[in-house]
Amino acid sequence: MLKIKDLHASIDEKDILRGINLEIKAGEVHAIMGPNGSGKSTLASVIAGREDYEVTKGAIELSGEPLEELSAEERAHLGIFLSFQYPVEIPGVSVTNFIKTAINESRKGKGLEDMPANEMLKKIKEKSELLEIDRKFLSRSLNDGFSGGEKKRNEIFQMAMLEPKLAILDETDSGLDIDAMRIVADGVNTLKNADNAIVVITHYQRLLDYIVPDFVHVLYNGRIVKSGGKELALELEAKGYDWIKSDVTV
Amino acid sequence: MELKEKLLSSFWGLDSSVEVAEHINDLRGDAIKVFEQYGFPSKKQEAWKYTSLNKIVNRDYVLEPKGDIAVDFNQVKKYFLHDLDSYAIVFIDGVYSAHLSQTTHDGMDICLLSAALTKPRFRAIIENYFNKAANSESMVSLNTAFASEGAFVYIPKHKSVEKPIQIIHFSTGNDSALLLQPRNLIIADENAHVQIIERHQSLSSHPVFTNVVTEIFGEKRSQIDYYKVQNDFEDASLIDHTFINQETESNCSVHTFSFGGKLIRNNLNFSQNGEHVESTLKGITIIGEKQHVDHSTLVNHNSPNCESHQDYKGIFGDQSTGVFNGRIIVDKLAQKTNAFQANNNILISDKATINTKPQLEIFADDVKCSHGCTVGQLDEDALFYMRTRGIPKKEAQALLTYAFANNVLETVKIPELKQRINKLIANKLGVNIGFNL
Numbered sequence: 001m002l003k004i005k006d007l008h009a010s011i012d013e014k015d016i017l018r019g020i021n022l023e024i025k026a027g028e029v030h031a032i033m034g035p036n037g038s039g040k041s042t043l044a045s046v047i048a049g050r051e052d053y054e055v056t057k058g059a060i061e062l063s064g065e066p067l068e069e070l071s072a073e074e075r076a077h078l079g080i081f082l083s084f085q086y087p088v089e090i091p092g093v094s095v096t097n098f099i100k101t102a103i104n105e106s107r108k109g110k111g112l113e114d115m116p117a118n119e120m121l122k123k124i125k126e127k128s129e130l131l132e133i134d135r136k137f138l139s140r141s142l143n144d145g146f147s148g149g150e151k152k153r154n155e156i157f158q159m160a161m162l163e164p165k166l167a168i169l170d171e172t173d174s175g176l177d178i179d180a181m182r183i184v185a186d187g188v189n190t191l192k193n194a195d196n197a198i199v200v201i202t203h204y205q206r207l208l209d210y211i212v213p214d215f216v217h218v219l220y221n222g223r224i225v226k227s228g229g230k231e232l233a234l235e236l237e238a239k240g241y242d243w244i245k246s247d248v249t250v
Numbered sequence: 251m252e253l254k255e256k257l258l259s260s261f262w263g264l265d266s267s268v269e270v271a272e273h274i275n276d277l278r279g280d281a282i283k284v285f286e287q288y289g290f291p292s293k294k295q296e297a298w299k300y301t302s303l304n305k306i307v308n309r310d311y312v313l314e315p316k317g318d319i320a321v322d323f324n325q326v327k328k329y330f331l332h333d334l335d336s337y338a339i340v341f342i343d344g345v346y347s348a349h350l351s352q353t354t355h356d357g358m359d360i361c362l363l364s365a366a367l368t369k370p371r372f373r374a375i376i377e378n379y380f381n382k383a384a385n386s387e388s389m390v391s392l393n394t395a396f397a398s399e400g401a402f403v404y405i406p407k408h409k410s411v412e413k414p415i416q417i418i419h420f421s422t423g424n425d426s427a428l429l430l431q432p433r434n435l436i437i438a439d440e441n442a443h444v445q446i447i448e449r450h451q452s453l454s455s456h457p458v459f460t461n462v463v464t465e466i467f468g469e470k471r472s473q474i475d476y477y478k479v480q481n482d483f484e485d486a487s488l489i490d491h492t493f494i495n496q497e498t499e500s501n502c503s504v505h506t507f508s509f510g511g512k513l514i515r516n517n518l519n520f521s522q523n524g525e526h527v528e529s530t531l532k533g534i535t536i537i538g539e540k541q542h543v544d545h546s547t548l549v550n551h552n553s554p555n556c557e558s559h560q561d562y563k564g565i566f567g568d569q570s571t572g573v574f575n576g577r578i579i580v581d582k583l584a585q586k587t588n589a590f591q592a593n594n595n596i597l598i599s600d601k602a603t604i605n606t607k608p609q610l611e612i613f614a615d616d617v618k619c620s621h622g623c624t625v626g627q628l629d630e631d632a633l634f635y636m637r638t639r640g641i642p643k644k645e646a647q648a649l650l651t652y653a654f655a656n657n658v659l660e661t662v663k664i665p666e667l668k669q670r671i672n673k674l675i676a677n678k679l680g681v682n683i684g685f686n687l
Contacts, residue, residue, distance in 0.1 A: 048638050049637070049638070050634055051634075071637065071642075071643065072634060072637035072638050073637045073638075073640055073641060073642045073643065073646075075638075076637065076638055076639060076640035077640055080638075081638070081639075082638045084635060084638075087635070088629070088631050088632045088635040090632050090635075090636075090650070090653060091653060092652070092653025092654065092656040092657070093649055093650075093652075093653045098636075098639075098649075099639075101641055101645070101649065101683055102636075102639040102640050102641050103640075105640050105641045105642060105645055105683075106639075106640030109640060109642070141653075158639060162639065162640065
């Protein structure tokens with residue numbers, strides 16, 4: 001589904017990604033781990049189409065379609081979803097209106113009519129229940145004054161509504177208490193199927209107890225320096241990142 | 251002949267056969283002398299520093315339109331809130347259009363200023379109110395000198411007008427370039443309630459220059475909600491002078507929506523003449539191209555225990571320019587004044603300009619006054635966030651812009667108007683999305 005070949009990206013002439021190779025197939029869950037500043041969030045932003053980053057070399061494609069020339073919204077219409085580490089607060093736009101606009105603009109991007117209002121309502125009800133989101137919450141301004149947990153639940157709610165092919169969850173566990181993490185993880189697991197794929201970007205292993213990855217990759221200094229199964233996450237948890245760093249320098 | 255000379259000679263040739271009270275004729279005579287002395291304002295004057303009338307006044311205008319121009323309702327329907335039951339006072343090229351209007355004398359007067367100026371039964375009201383709130387600045391005086399037609403609204407004591415009043419000034423452009431000087435007089439007597447929507451609209455792309463004066467009087471405990479919709483064609487310019495005198499415990503709000511026209515100058519003057527008065531001044535400006543919108547507000551806090559709230563939002567694209575000049579004067583008698591002013595702007599183009607200037611002159615010592623102005627850009631992080639959810643850039647910008655301006659709409663009390671403004675904003679931002687936020 002997603003193929004990344006020798007991807008180099010920089011911001012303000014500073015190289016952040018220095019040759020990433022990654023292939024993700026439908027039905028898989030990949031975890032990307034690594035110390036601070038290794039390029040995890042940059043990788044997520046570059047896949048999602050953030051214009052601040054310049055791709056200097058390499059290629060990304062989704063289901064055979066090259067992404068380089070596509071805007072963030074066009075990538076979203078192809079089925080890429082990025083759950084933000086720090087979801088942006090947008091006062092004056094309610095959660096409901098935002099998600100309605102997002103769904104209908106995405107449908108428009110695919111040449112479809114607006115979703116009928118009753119279908120939309122039904123879907124909002126179903127997905128908000130899945131994430132244990134209160135009705136009142138839906139009429140609040142998007143992320144405005146939300147707690148960390150509410151913001152992340154709202155991200156996964158949007159993911160559930162948009163049903164992406166490839167969901168990238170950037171540090172979704174940060175700022176979550178154990179209950180919120182369980183709700184978020186249950187939500188993600190319910191949405192997982194044979195046709196979509198999930199990339200979990202995380203610093204710690206604990207989220208991976210709930211969303212179990214098929215593959216774990218360690219990103220360091222803009223490159224994937226180690227890949228393995230879910231046991232790699234446990235090893236990292238036990239030993240920290242220093243052994244990786246020393247391995248790389250050696 | 252220069253426009254000024256043309257106006258002066260036109261004044262002395264005015265048809266004097268229309269019977270008006272002697273004192274009105276005196277007022278007009280005095281007013282033309284002021285205009286003769288000072289002429290059109292120039293950028294050398296502090297109050298006009300950022301707004302130049304040069305391009306507008308250096309052209310020829312027809313001063314006395316032919317009148318009797320038939321305009322079919324279907325042609326202009328879209329400029330009315332036609333889904334709303336309302337009174338309407340409609341003018342075409344400055345001439346009253348009976349068939350587009352719905353006036354009344356049943357328990358209140360919603361009619362024409364020309365009627366009020368000439369009919370004996372209005373004499374006392376005219377003597378009490380006409381030209382009593384307006385000042386004698388040059389452009390106001392010019393209007394006063396020619397003041398003969400416009401809307402007249404008198405709501406007697408304890409009367410709540412059950413439906414809004416629409417005042418619409420159309421210009422047809424059948425005469426090549428037109429100068430219009432409507433004069434509106436609105437009086438809400440003690441405990442009267444009224445809602446008014448005012449609009450100036452050209453029906454062709456011909457140049458039109460409107461210099462309008464509106465005097466509004468809110469007597470004790472009255473409630474007036476006034477809405478100005480400014481969305482005219484690119485060659486229409488508007489200089490609006492609105493004067494509001496408020497008495498004890500009265501409440502008056504003015505919302506100004508400026509989306510179109512070549513040049514708009516809104517002079518909005520409030521005078522609080524009794525205690526516990528509340529005044530609200532709000533506006534949304536969204537312009538682009540080379541449009542220019544200037545809001546010059548003045549709130550005179552003359553009495554103790556009064557409040558004023560100002561909230562103006564501006565969004566400027568292309569090479570448009572905006573001006574906000576907000577002046578608050580708190581008299582030494584006006585203790586316990588609570589005056590709030592905010593002017594927030596977003597520049598969506600590198601070539602757009604906003605000049606914003608709060609002016610507070612406070613002579614009392616026990617007051618709460620706050621003001622703030624900001625100039626910024628749309629939040630890039632928010633735009634990216636929205637785009638990752640499939641909302642295209644233009645729509646994301648529109649949604650953010652709307653969210654930014656949204657709180658000004660919260661105090662609009664006519665739902666149909668609010669909906670209309672939402673549509674106008676979407677049109678102005680070039681998107682087709684609903685803003686039911």
